[in-house]
Amino acid sequence: MGLKPQVNELWRYIGENEVNAEAIGDLAEFKRGQVIYRLTSFDVRTNGVRYLKTLIHNLAGRLGPESWERLRRIEGREFGHPYSVTYDGEPVCLDYLRAVSDLEFMEKNVDLDGRRVLEIGAGYGRTCHTLMSNKDIVSYTIIDIPTTMALSRKYLRTVLSEEQFGRIDFIPIDEIEESLGSARFDLCVNVDSLAEMSAETFGYYLALIAERCRYFYTNNPVGKYMDKSLDDHARGEEAVARALDAGPLVDVIDIDDNRAVREQARKFVVAYRPDDSWCCVADEWAPPFTWYWQALFQGPAAGR
Numbered sequence: 001m002g003l004k005p006q007v008n009e010l011w012r013y014i015g016e017n018e019v020n021a022e023a024i025g026d027l028a029e030f031k032r033g034q035v036i037y038r039l040t041s042f043d044v045r046t047n048g049v050r051y052l053k054t055l056i057h058n059l060a061g062r063l064g065p066e067s068w069e070r071l072r073r074i075e076g077r078e079f080g081h082p083y084s085v086t087y088d089g090e091p092v093c094l095d096y097l098r099a100v101s102d103l104e105f106m107e108k109n110v111d112l113d114g115r116r117v118l119e120i121g122a123g124y125g126r127t128c129h130t131l132m133s134n135k136d137i138v139s140y141t142i143i144d145i146p147t148t149m150a151l152s153r154k155y156l157r158t159v160l161s162e163e164q165f166g167r168i169d170f171i172p173i174d175e176i177e178e179s180l181g182s183a184r185f186d187l188c189v190n191v192d193s194l195a196e197m198s199a200e201t202f203g204y205y206l207a208l209i210a211e212r213c214r215y216f217y218t219n220n221p222v223g224k225y226m227d228k229s230l231d232d233h234a235r236g237e238e239a240v241a242r243a244l245d246a247g248p249l250v251d252v253i254d255i256d257d258n259r260a261v262r263e264q265a266r267k268f269v270v271a272y273r274p275d276d277s278w279c280c281v282a283d284e285w286a287p288p289f290t291w292y293w294q295a296l297f298q299g300p301a302a303g304r
């Protein structure tokens with residue numbers, strides 16, 4: 001065996017430039033930089049899509065048959081070209097995995113068929129799309145700011161049938177009282193948005209829910225964080241300040257510590273209860289993001 005292993009061009013380059021005594025230093029930070037990105041993981045600064053797809057793939061692999069059914073019923077969810085993976089022949093993106101998970105939590109605790117739903121802050125409409133595709137929803141009312149509503153209106157018109165779209169009412173926030181009139185709803189849904197509103201607006205919506213709804217589903221962050229390593233404060237320090245100030249829960253916590261999140265979730269359940277006459281039916285961590293919690297509240301009108 002006269003042959004000796006050789007260092008190829010790739011590893012010669014790495015050895016000369018990236019993994020060597022100088023780069024390793026005193027080992028204090030070597031798991032956070034170029035060295036580790038050549039040895040075990042991908043550069044976190046440039047591989048966001050890779051990590052996102054890895055997350056989606058792993059979540060898809062855990063879906064049970066009924067969850068797959070719920071996801072398949074949501075036709076047109078690839079519209080808008082999301083980052084997706086293909087799992088067992090089915091395109092899967094994170095937004096709809098989360099929406100199906102939200103639906104399953106709601107369904108476990110309240111019968112959704114034949115119900116009138118109110119959603120506050122619908123984004124592009126994934127939750128509405130998911131509920132309308134899976135349940136016999138009688139009417140679906142969206143309250144949102146006009147700028148975002150332009151998107152949900154256009155998106156939902158595209159992905160839903162004409163008949164389904166016809167069951168949706170869009171109400172901009174400056175027309176709430178006159179448009180709602182005396183309307184009542186079985187369920188109010190709020191996903192990832194009350195925590196981004198001012199304390200006054202948050203209070204306004206809780207009062208509206210207490211007055212007009214029988215159940216309330218919320219899925220929102222339990223608090224704030226200041227870990228700059230997560231996003232390098234890419235939107236700037238002013239954006240960080242704006243985010244820190246919004247919503248009912250402004251305590252800064254370690255959002256990657258599950259016990260800290262669980263502890264803070266007690267405050268979440270108190271803060272999101274529409275009023276003292278309402279009770280929390282169920283609450284738990286809302287996967288996959290570490291610091292989101294979900295809860296379903298039942299009002300006194302639910303028994304009637």
Ligand SMILES: C[S@@+](CC[C@H](N)C(=O)[O-])C[C@H]1O[C@@H](n2cnc3c(N)ncnc32)[C@H](O)[C@@H]1O
Nearest residue numbers: 120121122123143144145148173191192193201
């Ligand atoms: C982060 S997005 C979440 C969207 C959607 N729920 C989702 O999870 O895909 C926040 C939503 O809250 C809406 N929003 C912001 N301020 C609002 C307000 N004062 N009243 C109602 N909706 C508001 C935004 O327009 C947007 O639709």
